[in-house]
Amino acid sequence: MTFNIALVGCGGMGRRHAHGYIELRRYFDTVSLAAVCDVHHDVASTVAGIVAGATGSRPDIYTDFDEMLERADLDGVAIVTSTPMHHRFAIRAMEAGLHVITEKPMGLTLKACRQMRDASRATGMVMAVAENYRRDPMNRLARELVDSGGIGTPYFALDMHMGSSDGAVMHSTVWRAKKEQAGGTVLDAGVHNADMLLYLMGPADSVYAETSIFERERILRPMSEVAPGLAKMYDHRREDGYSTGDAVEQTAVDTAFGVIRFKSGAIGQLSMTDTSHGHSLGVSTISGSDGTLYRPRSRSGESPRIVRGDGSEVTGNALLDLVPDFELDDITSSLWDGARRISSYEMDFSTIDSKILAYEYLDMVRAAETGGQPEVGPKEGMDALALAYALIESGLAGAPVTVDDVAEGRVSGFQDEIDAEMGI
Ligand SMILES: NC(=O)c1ccc[n+]([C@@H]2O[C@H](COP(=O)([O-])OP(=O)(O)OC[C@H]3O[C@@H](n4cnc5c(N)ncnc54)[C@H](O)[C@@H]3O)[C@@H](O)[C@H]2O)c1
Incomplete structure (x- = not known):
């Protein structure tokens, strides 16, 4: 069965996702990039053209995320917009019955992330984070x-x-x-x-x-x-x-x-x-x-x-x-041409980047198909963002903070203004 995915956000990282998808198709034909979306038609079109040139199949182009979600054939969405849209699009997609992989940081703030986590729990949809390192x-x-x-x-x-x-x-x-x-x-x-x-x-x-x-x-x-x-x-x-x-x-x-x-x-x-x-x-x-x-x-x-x-x-x-x-x-072994026990490897940056992105898509698809969790899900995505925000919250407070307090919103002085501005 083919897992149909749509990509939203076709800027710099979205283009790298397209190369990740192309790399994925060299090894697995179970995932299909059916649609790409960007507010700029020409930007989405460039990415669709890259995919078409490499795979022979051109994803449909959208400039409106909601319109794209109306398609009946989608199984998942990759969210690669700038960060403020991550939570909005992820929640909308999960509520529409689609699995999600979003670029890091998982969301704009920890409050946004908690809403994404809760939506994943409520809908049973996978909420994966494309944390690559x-x-x-x-x-x-x-x-x-x-x-x-x-x-x-x-x-x-x-x-x-x-x-x-x-x-x-x-x-x-x-x-x-x-x-x-x-x-x-x-x-x-x-x-x-x-x-x-x-x-x-x-x-x-x-x-x-x-x-x-x-x-x-x-x-x-x-x-x-x-x-x-x-x-x-x-x-x-x-x-x-x-x-x-x-x-x-x-x-x-x-x-x-x-x-x-x-x-x-x-x-x-x-x-x-x-x-x-x-x-x-x-x-x-x-x-x-x-x-x-x-x-x-x-x-x-x-x-x-x-x-x-x-x-x-x-x-x-x-x-x-x-x-x-x-x-x-x-999965890694397949993408790394059968390697199992290696202590180094020689590839250019773009190839490595694409292989890792391919891995991330397959990790999300595997979780969706087995009903399991992706390797980097809401917990891991939030933990990493909470640690990064903990530095900023501590700097603002002029005092130590606990990472758990930042993750659960008990310390949010820096983020409150962002949440208010974004209306969450
Ligand atoms: N994992 C990594 O190594 C890595 C590297 C770079 C970027 N990122 C992440 O990827 C995301 C995108 O970063 P980028 O560098 O590609 O930024 P970018 O600005 O180049 O691309 C973002 C794209 O999203 C589009 N967009 C914005 N709002 C939209 C909307 N409402 N609907 C549809 N499209 C919309 C923009 O037009 C733009 O083309 C960020 O969250 C960033 O942190 C991750």
Whole structure:
């Protein structure tokens, strides 16, 4: 039986989803992209054309989400709009009897996420989140190394992502500069880092953070200058009301330095900024009683490394001796051409990105078909967003917050204004 899916939001990430679907079709013919939707017809049309060129089947084009939902043949929807629409479209789709996969962050705020979670419970529809980093086979290996005691007892994790947008609007997307649209690197990118920390270290208890908006005046620059590696995925999108060179007010937090206490007792540092000019720093390590795990960049295919106290290093296939039970699951293995026990792989970024997206679709479809939960469902999506928002809420409050309080809405000072503005 074919699972018919519709894609809403055909901007930069929507185009990457189309490539994920094309990759999926190379291995599985059980999913069909029946429709694509974007408020801009030409933007949706570009994505439909890419799919048609690669698969021979052109998805129907819509500019109105509700009209698309009236189709009787859909089984699921992939939501890849900018973040404020995630909860609205997800709830509408689930109430119409469709399964959902939404891009990260799961929703605009934790209140939006709770509404999505409740809709999934009430309707019985799958609510999956397209959180991609953890699905990288090297992050699967990293988790197995931590869980199997490869670094002994984990003491602390460092996750620092200090980059520079060079005074420009992040990713040339104005919504990423705006508080009420869940913009800013701490949320939009930090939710990935948060998910990875939770994936590797277990649940988080409390967070204390200092936050700032250091650069309130940004300039809209072309993606080819801001993020050249992704530019070809974004060259068809439209930025309504703004032109290249325009000044844009940044209202979203652009910097957070946070300290986390995990429920295990371990400590974490999660620091994010796009204002670190002249100093680009990416640190992803976990230190424990028997050494430090250096995590490779997600989607690089590089091997993790463990460095012991005496300076000796374990990397590549030698890592596999530490994890005799490590094996990629069936879907990942199929997409990675049959690989089961690997410690690195060589593929370009776009291919890796597409394979992971293919995995995410198949994970959602499997959950729908078996009545089970996707790997990243409402709980995991909310946990990651709650941790990212905990940094921002703590920064506003000037005090530590618990992640559970943020998840359940007992601490929401920063988000209240967003919820009010969005009418939820
Ligand atoms: N997982 C990842 O690595 C990753 C990477 C980038 C973006 N994302 C997420 O994907 C989402 C989209 O990001 P993007 O970079 O593609 O942004 P984008 O602005 O390039 O694309 C969003 C698209 O949604 C469309 N849209 C907006 N409102 C709509 C509506 N009401 N109906 C139909 N279409 C509508 C816009 O026209 C635009 O084309 C965001 O939530 C973002 O956080 C995830």
